[in-house]
Amino acid sequence: MRQKSSSTGGAAGSADGVARRSAIAEEQAFLDLATARRDTLADHLRTELSSDPSDAVERARQRMLRRQHEELRRAREGLVFGRLDARDGTVRHVGRVGLRDDGEGGEPLLLDWRAPAARPFYTATAVDPQGQTRRRHIRTTESTVVGVDDEPLDGTTTAELVGEGALLAALDERRTGRMSTAVSTLQREQDDIIRAEATGPLIVQGGPGTGKTVVALHRVAYLLFAHPTMAEQAVLVLGPSPRFLRYIAQVLPALGETAVVSATCDTLLPGIRVQRDESRLLAEIKGRVLWQTALETYVTSLLPPPRDLKLRWEGEFYLIPAATVAQTLASAVQGRPYHRARAAFAEQLHHILADAVVEQREALMNEMEEGFEDILARVDRSMRYDPVGRRPAGSDVDGLLSEEEVESLPGRIAANAAIARFVEAWWPSLDAETLLRDLLADRTLLARFAPRLTTEEIIAVSTEPAPWASSDVPLLDALADLLGEVEAPRPQGEFVADQARRRRDWVYGHVVVDEAQELSEMQWQMVLRRCPGRSITAVGDIDQAEAAHRHTSWAQAVRAAFRDRWTAAELTICYRTPREVMSLTEPVLREAGSRNAPPRAVRSSGIDPWVRTVTPTELAGVATEAVRELRQRWRGGTVGVIAPAARVAELLAALSGVPVLTATQSKGLEWDATLLIDPRGIAAEPRGWNGLYVALTRCTQELGQVVLA
Numbered sequence: 001m002r003q004k005s006s007s008t009g010g011a012a013g014s015a016d017g018v019a020r021r022s023a024i025a026e027e028q029a030f031l032d033l034a035t036a037r038r039d040t041l042a043d044h045l046r047t048e049l050s051s052d053p054s055d056a057v058e059r060a061r062q063r064m065l066r067r068q069h070e071e072l073r074r075a076r077e078g079l080v081f082g083r084l085d086a087r088d089g090t091v092r093h094v095g096r097v098g099l100r101d102d103g104e105g106g107e108p109l110l111l112d113w114r115a116p117a118a119r120p121f122y123t124a125t126a127v128d129p130q131g132q133t134r135r136r137h138i139r140t141t142e143s144t145v146v147g148v149d150d151e152p153l154d155g156t157t158t159a160e161l162v163g164e165g166a167l168l169a170a171l172d173e174r175r176t177g178r179m180s181t182a183v184s185t186l187q188r189e190q191d192d193i194i195r196a197e198a199t200g201p202l203i204v205q206g207g208p209g210t211g212k213t214v215v216a217l218h219r220v221a222y223l224l225f226a227h228p229t230m231a232e233q234a235v236l237v238l239g240p241s242p243r244f245l246r247y248i249a250q251v252l253p254a255l256g257e258t259a260v261v262s263a264t265c266d267t268l269l270p271g272i273r274v275q276r277d278e279s280r281l282l283a284e285i286k287g288r289v290l291w292q293t294a295l296e297t298y299v300t301s302l303l304p305p306p307r308d309l310k311l312r313w314e315g316e317f318y319l320i321p322a323a324t325v326a327q328t329l330a331s332a333v334q335g336r337p338y339h340r341a342r343a344a345f346a347e348q349l350h351h352i353l354a355d356a357v358v359e360q361r362e363a364l365m366n367e368m369e370e371g372f373e374d375i376l377a378r379v380d381r382s383m384r385y386d387p388v389g390r391r392p393a394g395s396d397v398d399g400l401l402s403e404e405e406v407e408s409l410p411g412r413i414a415a416n417a418a419i420a421r422f423v424e425a426w427w428p429s430l431d432a433e434t435l436l437r438d439l440l441a442d443r444t445l446l447a448r449f450a451p452r453l454t455t456e457e458i459i460a461v462s463t464e465p466a467p468w469a470s471s472d473v474p475l476l477d478a479l480a481d482l483l484g485e486v487e488a489p490r491p492q493g494e495f496v497a498d499q500a501r502r503r504r505d506w507v508y509g510h511v512v513v514d515e516a517q518e519l520s521e522m523q524w525q526m527v528l529r530r531c532p533g534r535s536i537t538a539v540g541d542i543d544q545a546e547a548a549h550r551h552t553s554w555a556q557a558v559r560a561a562f563r564d565r566w567t568a569a570e571l572t573i574c575y576r577t578p579r580e581v582m583s584l585t586e587p588v589l590r591e592a593g594s595r596n597a598p599p600r601a602v603r604s605s606g607i608d609p610w611v612r613t614v615t616p617t618e619l620a621g622v623a624t625e626a627v628r629e630l631r632q633r634w635r636g637g638t639v640g641v642i643a644p645a646a647r648v649a650e651l652l653a654a655l656s657g658v659p660v661l662t663a664t665q666s667k668g669l670e671w672d673a674t675l676l677i678d679p680r681g682i683a684a685e686p687r688g689w690n691g692l693y694v695a696l697t698r699c700t701q702e703l704g705q706v707v708l709a
């Protein structure tokens with residue numbers, strides 16, 4: 001049985017009221033102390049910051065100081081939110097950042113929520129109190145304590161939820177259109193995932209509203225805290241849409257994190273923009289992992305075939321035989337990207353040529369000694385040949401190259417523009433966009449490199465229009481990776497995230513994927529490329545999958561990326577959607593073909609979902625009226641409208657002041673009230689029952705449906 005913890009706040013005249021006021025006053029005094037300490041530390045750090053670090057060590061130190069300063073600066077709202085009273089009488093406060101007092105040795109004043117010692121705040125129970133007798137949630141508004149919720153952990157009560165009062169208050173708040181942090185009310189099953197090992201792929205399945213996004217973002221903050229080296233590599237957060245990224249944009253900065261790059265799969269490749277929609281058929285075909293092999297063999301076919309290479313150096317011709325070229329080519333390629341292999345080949349070629357020059361010079365000298373006049377003339381010519389005057393002084397008078405000349409020869413050859421032009425002509429630079437365009441437009445090439453595609457599929461792919469669509473991005477990314485950069489880019493930017501964002505080949509310390517059920521096999525390859533160490537957390541709901549691929553289980557969805565080397569975790573409690581609405585979802589899930597049960601709703605809104613039935617001509621008018629009512633009822637909050645794709649334009653024209661989205665576009669978002677237009681129309685779309693499941697679960701309070709008669 002669940003019992004409420006005692007909640008303390010607001011006016012009261014009883015003994016309870018006195019205790020409450022005293023608890024609030026006590027916590028206010030602590031908050032004032034912690035705030036003053038935070039301000040002092042932030043001021044001190046600011047004086048340490050320099051805009052002109054002298055060397056790499058100082059640059060790294062400055063990056064760390066800047067992070068710490070930023071973290072302190074942002075830790076305003078909810079600086080202190082919890083307190084643990086231990087059996088041995090120790091009292092520890094938990095907050096957004098860790099603070100030490102300014103006494104000798106700097107005793108801990110405030111525990112960072114991510115520190116191991118803060119863990120009982122999220123996981124202690126009456127059954128397993130972890131040495132604690134009481135957990136207190138401290139509610140604040142700006143710098144004022146407005147209430148406290150106490151939970152005894154001495155076995156006098158049992159509670160399923162951690163800090164139920166504070167949690168339910170947070171869940172009941174009006175939605176602003178921006179996600180907020182949940183650091184003070186994280187629940188046990190969420191905390192377990194947030195602090196899980198990050199050594200391999202972790203896939204978190206959770207129904208709608210179970211806090212997958214909350215967990216994903218707080219996990220990023222936790223990992224950056226627990227593994228400072230990760231901050232040097234940055235963390236990538238992949239979301240389903242720019243709208244979703246805007247929705248979550250404040251959470252990580254509010255948690256003080258700057259070493260984070262957020263993107264969608266469509267925006268991950270610098271310089272590439274998705275410019276058109278595409279059919280589901282093509283999205284599915286081009287999402288298959290077979291393209292990885294197809295592109296690998298395609299790029300391999302573009303390597304230059306070995307042949308005799310005839311090079312000119314200082315007026316003489318030198319022949320590098322095909323067998324030497326083949327050997328050098330094989331050692332240069334060895335799994336390297338195309339352009340890097342070329343650079344390795346060129347470097348070896350410069351040495352081979354230098355050796356040939358030295359050998360030939362020695363041979364000429366030997367012959368000369370035997371007195372051939374014409375050879376003398378050739379030597380003379382080759383010694384005089386110095387178009388840019390770079391010949392180092394000190395050639396031996398006997399015509400042989402000096403040791404210094406021999407040593408510098410490969411470098412001079414490497415710097416020679418004519419040699420570089422020769423290599424470029426034989427092994428040309430390529431660019432991913434041109435290559436992909438050529439491949440996709442050419443049925444013969446497609447049949448050769450992607451033999452697992454059917455003739456119909458090849459025709460469909462080759463008749464697509466030119467600008468890039470979403471499913472082209474992973475193909476371009478794969479090609480760009482197989483080609484490699486012609487020249488290594490220079491790091492730019494003050495924060496590590498700025499550098500990472502600009503680099504296609506940046507290797508992140510960790511990658512978090514939200515709405516991971518939507519990723520195609522080729523999009524997973526994009527993720528793997530950015531995190532070869534596979535420190536990846538993917539959160540999603542396989543029952544909300546709407547993308548064109550056919551996966552209906554995580555095992556299928558990630559087989560190509562991870563085989564069976566991944567760990568599963570589950571979230572089971574729905575925090576967003578009230579019980580009244582969740583009760584509508586079970587039959588929808590069955591229709592979607594799922595065998596899972598919807599998550600258990602943690603709260604009731606007391607508002608029954610309602611339905612209005614209309615004719616098509618009444619639709620816009622009734623929707624307008626319904627939106628007006630909902631906006632009035634949820635004044636200060638948010639209302640969203642979800643409709644079949646075919647009705648969005650008509651509704652956008654009729655409604656103002658509310659977002660009108662398809663089920664797919666509403667992924668990951670939430671409003672206080674949702675108006676669902678033509679749910680049967682949504683269900684009839686491709687993967688429509690999954691879409692309807694998404695649409696039904698977006699509200700935190702009230703659901704209205706407008707159904708066509």
Ligand SMILES: Nc1ncnc2c1ncn2[C@@H]1O[C@H](COP(=O)(O)OP(=O)(O)OP(=O)(O)O)[C@@H](O)[C@H]1O
Nearest residue numbers: 182185186187208209210211212213214575576668
């Ligand atoms: N521990 C928590 N404390 C306070 N609020 C929470 C907590 N967990 C989740 N929430 C809130 O519940 C709502 C749903 O969370 P979230 O968006 O992370 O769920 P989700 O599983 O990603 O949902 P969906 O798959 O439907 O998009 C959000 O408003 C979030 O802030």
